Amino acid sequence: MRTFTLDIGNTAVKYGCFEEDVLLETADCTPSELVAVLQRLRPEHAIVSSVATSTHEWTSLLKTELAGRLLEFNPATTPVPLQNAYATPHTLGADRLAAAVGAAWRRPNQDTLVVDAGTAIKCDLVQGGHTFRGGSIAPGLQLRFRALHTFTGRLPLVELPTDLKAPVPLTGDTTAAAIQSGVLNGAAAEVNGLIDRYREQFPELGVVLAGGDAAFFQPRLKGLIFAIPELVLIGLHRILAYNVEL
Secondary structure, X not given: OEEEEEEEOOOOEEEEEEEOOEEEEEEXXXXXXXXXXXXXXXXXXXXXXXXXXXXXXXXXXXXXXXXXXXEEOOOOOOOOOOEEOOOOHHHOOHHHHHHHHHHXXXXXXXXXXXXXXXXXXXXXXEEOOOEEEEEEEEEOHXXXXXXXXXXXXXXXXXXXXXXXXXOOOOOOOOHHXXXXXXXXXXXXXXXXXXXXXXXHHOOOOEEEEEOOOHHHHHHHOOOOEEEOOOHHHHHHHHHHHHHHHO
16 A cells, blocks of 8 residues: 655645555655656555645645545544544644654554654653653744744844754853854753653653754753654554554
8 A cells, every 4th residue: 555645844845655654755845746746656545734734735636646545634533543642632733643653653552752853842742652641842943043033132043053963062152152052952951851751750761753853852862762753754654544444
């Protein structure tokens, strides 16, 4: 079974094409490129997930090229291979639940903290590999830089360093360096603090890291870290497969 997953995020739209459970290809995509991608890859079934804009334009294009099922993922109503214990599923971001499904599939029967570092930094608990409990949402790195510039009178807009793995000096000796230290070292300390608190409750906790800023966090997080950049796409694929097989 060949499947196509489409993740519409706040900053980009990314697709993944799977043959059974193997990710064959992934890339960013625009509506004008979608039909050509579908005609080349020829998936049978597809799933669309969005945390941003309407899916209407995308689903209209998908319907013209699919022979099988098109699933629009809704965390509140779409069946998933995971117990959802979130108290307000109608407010739950599709990317958070999809990432949890992906983590549960990759780490069955194990406590896992999903750290998805993108536009926002989401830290979500999958208990026992079978129950999504929820977690925390905080501004991502770029949002922190922009907020300091936008909501102050004189602080400059500082960008992420080119080398995300390079150490960030703790004591910045310029205003730009001080902002980098506060945003980057502060975010790493924040996530490590959350990991420590979760491990007090779940000593065998594993951490799965995903998202566009995963490369920054990977060398800075404590303990055993599983970096799975395409975790949301993997989770969407597993949700689609689960629904097709129902």
